[in-house]
Amino acid sequence: MEHTDLYIDGDWRKSGDRFDVINPATEEVLASVASADIADADAALDAAERAMGEWAARTPRQRSEVLRKAWELMTAQLDDFARLITLENGKARADAMGEATYAAEFFRWFAEEAVRADGMITRAPSSGARIMVQHKPAGLAVLVTPWNYPAAMGTRKIAPALAAGCGVIIKPASETPLTMLALMPLLAEAGVPPGLVNVLPSRRTGALVDHMLHDPRVRVVSFTGSTGVGRKLLKSAADQVLKPAMELGGNAPCIIFEDADMNEAIDGTMQAKMRNLGEACTAANRIYVHRSIAAEFTRRLTERMSALRLGDGSDPSVDVGPLVNAATRDKVAEFVQDAVAKGARIECGGSVPEGRGFFYPPTVLSGVPEAADCVHDEIFGPVAAIQTFTDQDDVIRRANDTEYGLVAYVFSRDFRRAMQVCERLDYGMVGLNRGLVSDPAAPFGGVKQSGLGREGGHEGMLEFMETQYISASW
Known part of the structure; x- marks a missing residue:
């Protein structure tokens, strides 16, 4: 300074x-x-x-x-x-x-x-x-x-x-x-x-x-x-x-297929969602999980999110610092309140802690309805909004149903299917079995708006x- x-x-x-x-x-x-x-x-x-x-x-x-x-x-x-x-x-x-x-x-x-x-x-x-x-x-x-x-x-x-x-x-x-x-x-x-x-x-x-x-x-x-x-x-x-x-801006979908390596999918989702506390245009905003593995995925993601320590980022033992200002924190809180009012369930987090600082805890929402505001706008905070799917064509349609097209994430052991899905996603970048796409050696950017x-x-x-x-x- x-x-x-x-x-x-x-x-x-x-x-x-x-x-x-x-x-x-x-x-x-x-x-x-x-x-x-x-x-x-x-x-x-x-x-x-x-x-x-x-x-x-x-x-x-x-x-x-x-x-x-x-x-x-x-x-x-x-x-x-x-x-x-x-x-x-x-x-x-x-x-x-x-x-x-x-x-x-x-x-x-x-x-x-x-x-x-x-x-x-x-x-x-x-x-x-x-x-x-x-x-x-x-x-x-x-x-x-x-x-x-x-x-x-x-x-x-x-x-x-x-x-x-x-x-x-x-x-x-x-x-x-x-x-x-x-x-x-x-x-x-x-x-x-x-x-x-x-x-x-x-x-x-x-x-x-x-x-x-x-x-x-x-x-x-x-x-x-x-x-x-x-x-x-x-x-x-x-x-x-x-x-x-x-x-x-971005509204990144993260698609977890039923054959995904669960450890890889959880690690990748944590990275895609919680890197920079979710304050990134590349953050996973809509997490689509195949219904057959949704319960296990939600349980394990909730365990990982709940274990993160919230506090002043200058303390090296802290995993999650504050959001940048009060307006950003309040917007995140409003997204969660809206989703819950429309039928989502809070698995962990979900409330503004008392005291000074613009903190919001790592939060997992399950059963997030399509009508929730957080599905259509960037959350820009530590909130994982989980939805389920059963049909590949349907989840691709839902993933593409946005004006944004920066980045998407796909997790599947079937490389042939995964590549077919990647090519159908209307995004400038795709993380395949990875929760991080940013690299100085790679062309970073999106399509549409x-x-x-x-x-x-x-x-x-x-x-x-x-x-x-x-x-x-x-």
Whole structure:
């Protein structure tokens, strides 16, 4: 929490307005952070424009070495980043360390990808002209990140943008700006030029981002967050015909077939549901269990969920920390109350504990009816909502019956059937006998109203590049 001002042009800049960052476990103020305004945004754009010319002119290997150094430096400070993530986000120590490690890995992955923006030379069949294709930096990028992964959602955007040769302005979530600010001295030490990466915490998010998206120097907008906000940003991006990369909401189904390995299914469901306390767009939201094994599955999942220790995430013995704020906790409680009112049964948890902090206990609901609100909207909390099925075609139909299409999970020992099901699921990603799909080396993203474009993998860098074709004869 050493740095709480704006980071513009490689320097710390104060602001006339500030806002408080709250520890969700204690409801105490952690720090007062500078709140950027339009003038600050213009200064950041100016700085990024100046820095990008020299950075884009560097060789891919030179950019690669800086990113590699950033990975080494961040890896050496994982404990510090994990502690800061816990303080401002609330997640338990193990989750925070997992995020810090995952976040650092994007620098290593895109250090390797920076040298692989491969082009092509071929010959046009009809004219005989040479077709030359190359990838060039797209331009300045505005990055807008959420509170649920204050480190990883930033590095997942910064690393590919720098690998591609772009300058960036990042707007972190107001709930969790401290982690991204703490990353900036590390990037400077790694060799990132002043002005190439700028951080603008702000309580004026809408006006600030809209202003930047209407600046002609901005060519890419990358956003992770709700579908509702994503729609608004896409409308703003349309005015300048910006290149959008949108990772939006999810409503992930988790399908457990009767032949699933029960241990594997329970472990995978726990990971898919409880990673990051369920505050993830990839969290298993609807758990469909074959009726023949539903009783055993529910009993064993309830045992695992009941055994989790709830408390302040800074205590290493705690498994489940608080939710990020009161509004998120209250929404989770409302989902549970609605499901129970419509016929669901509480197997464990299900009530807000007394005392300070935005806590909600690990909860299992069985017999959740289709009409329950939590079936149609993201729970974003530690609630496992179990439904049953008997027919494969029916469960696929139910799984696809949503506007979202980010990720789905399938558990079955029958690989042939499982692959057939995966191909029929209308989702950008599927975890097959796995409760975790996120990997820096894989293209992360969804279909339908879960987003546009991909982050991670080779595709993640191409989101910050434009394809240029040159027709030549010799």
